[in-house]
Amino acid sequence: MKAYIRFSILPLAAIFLLFNSGNVFGQADSYVTISGVVKDAQTREVINFASVSVSGTDIGTVTNSEGEFTLKISNTLNAKSIEISHLSYLNKSFKIEEYLGDEKVFFLEPHVFQLKEVNVVPDDAKAIVKMAFERISTNYSEKPNMMTGFYRETIRQRHDYLSISEALIDIYKAPYTGYLNDQVKILKGRNGRNVKKADTLLVQLQGGPNVSLLLDIVKNTDLSIGLNDLDNYAFELSNFANVDDKLNYVISFKPIAVKSEPLYIGKLYINQESMGITMAEFTLDLNDQEKAANMFVQKKPMGLLFLPTNTSYMVTYKEQNGKYYLNYVRIELKFKCDWKRRWFKNNYTIISEVAVTDRKEDKITRFANQDQFKTNMILADKIQSFTDANFWEDYNIIEPEQSIQSAIKKFTKSMKNK
Template sequence: MNSDGVTRLSIIWILSVISFFFRKKLIVTCVVSLFTIGTVWSGDHQRDSLIILDDISTSALIDSLTAIHSLDFAYDADILNGSEKRNIAVPYLISEQWLEEVFGRDGVEVRLINNQVIIGRRRGRILSSEAVRVSGRVEEALSGEPMPMVNIGLTGRPMGTITNDAGYFEFLVPEQFKGEQMVFSHLGYIGEKIIVPSRDTMVVVSLASSSVNLPEVNILYQDADVIMRRASQRVVENYPVFPTFLTAFFRETIQQDDRFVDVSEAVVEILKPSYQNVFDQERVRFIRGRKGRETVDMDLINFRLVGGPYHFSRLDVVRNGDFFYNEEGYSQYEYTFNGVDIVFDRMVYRVGFEPINDAESLFYKGEMRIDAESYALVSIEFELTSASIRRSRSYLVQRDARRFRTTPLFARYLVEYRPWGDLWVLSRVKGEVNLRVVDRNRRQRTVFHTVSEMLVSDHTRAASQHRIRWAETFRPSYVLSEHLGDFDPEFWKEYNIIQPDETLEKVFR
């Protein structure tokens, strides 16, 4: 157990709650500033003017754009020829489209976020013309009910997706994997396999409960402490000891009294250090996203989630050492053996845990699933204890106007891993927080329910070209919805995402 492990897990959401009336005033101020900028650039003598740069090198062009337009460039030096010269007509208003025309090429993507220009390789993207699209529904064999959160992947490969709340999925498989096994798995169910077809296909998959197939010998009691000590000792055997590069889909939703008021989705890239190197931290780079919002404002309150992709990329309980024994053989938790189950067609031990002493700081309770053969952590569900919830306000709420009183009601999380050859890699992270906000002036109460979910759709071993510079990283102070631009529906067709259900789709329309 790392000394700061409990605190690190507790600050997954940093929430900002301010008066709606203050926000309205702030919006007016921003509009005035935008109109002022528009006036400066819309004069007749400037609107159609260009700066002509003759025989200028790529490096000099970047320096000129930085000086003229106050742009901050972040790029991979391996993909730009700094000495290449050309004639460039620079407009007064710089757009992402113009930057793409100047710096883009096959395999290179250019993005403009605020005043930051990011030029990098296209990774994690699967061209539709070079892939098979397998879509459909997963249902429970006995009842026919849809099954959410079913893991879908390729045997032995670090890529995959999951079903949505209605049991639907869409999986984009590179054409070189045609004929390989596609696996459908869910805790407590017998996995199903199909062969990746040669063309786009729709399927219906049924999963049967595994409760009647567990060998009797495996149901015998196991010592939970022994299981956890072995799991702690075998981390370097079960997880990558080399840096990995991840492509992930991230979604965060905010509901106010059961009504969606804000939804943000994004594709991100993550550079994850080795599981042996616990001091280096993950770096996250935003690729592109979309946002949806109800036409009416949130009632009275502007509720924002801060730093979502940044925090969720680091919610790796194995790498952080949370809930495990530390090197000195000490743990702040006590463990219980809760039986066995099946996931990925492998037997797993179910190990419950609770804090030994819940008197101060923040602690969690929950259950882990440990692979019975390798002792790798396969998944974990945990939530703040009742006592910790009462102490959690200062950790979870960043700013709270005097008029309002915010009280956390619960905070719970899920972390899953999937097999990659002989190793296990991060697959999915999900978190939910419920908060009650009381308006002291109006004596009104409202409940906000937030869900953030990160699906890792692809892994690769990080090479020298897999770099995320500090200037490109998603920061803990960033609000994801504020970094999302216009929605490009074609962009999403080339990434594996969690399919939105009907309710979410209505928010985006």
């Protein structure tokens, strides 16, 4: 007999907990590969989630949490350099011909704005945010785009991976004006599960990459953090930052209204000249843990306690030809599950991320209904198991961390032994 619990991460997204009582480039060698680690030029510390792209194009990826990346570049592009950028660092170009071969180290110089570089220091942070949202139609695309992306979700019980799901996806990115929703189509994917570890409690994420798209706070002001009603929050100009070599306001926000569901605490990065939102980092307000838990839990068996302990959300945008486009989204949720009157208590972590690796804006059409990955679907149930170490071939992906690489090897070996 199985009972299940359902938790919402965001509207239209859910986690299921089940209790068990019993080709882009064509031919091979038609591309070159650049790989390595990005580090701070002064401290030599790794820089995670940096944007890495082929100069002058929309082709790219991001560094993982260990600062590592691999970028595959088609020879047909005749590309000469790549560009690496990150919050509070100077953008830097690297010649491709000088970084071929073994993994290299790419150093970025930190840049902290001095107050003398700021011409005007505004005293109304809320007015800055309001202006940023008023300029959405100017700063973001008013026509649909077709994006290629790489999506990964991992589910851990303490330090053990219960599931790793990865997929190459097409994203129909609807215009930022109007009411059309974004769409996702799975092109290719794979999944590995630690069934033995998951015998007692099986955790699954519903919605997959659709959850990530909801974190586009510019498009989904009402479905994400509730910035459609600015009166819910107090805003403060807390700092300045360098984003893509341009001055950005750093606007901190925290809830001041009391709602039936908890609100969010975080930061918005807004370009001083264009007033475009370039980045957002935020977390769910967990001060009222019962209210926060009720936000996640939709249905659960009697006797199971669910407690969210930490949430972390990040979304970044990349400017190209005067418009900002979705670049990277990351979600991390930590929670505890505890059965009353039973010797059963565990900590879980779910991480999902999507990196946009290419973009087109010509002859774009929406996906047919049967081709869409729906918000009520579970990615792990729609893709194949790990069997091939070279599964991604020529595609650009987010380089897996060492712990994920080890888990993938175990999953692949397990499937081959069956």
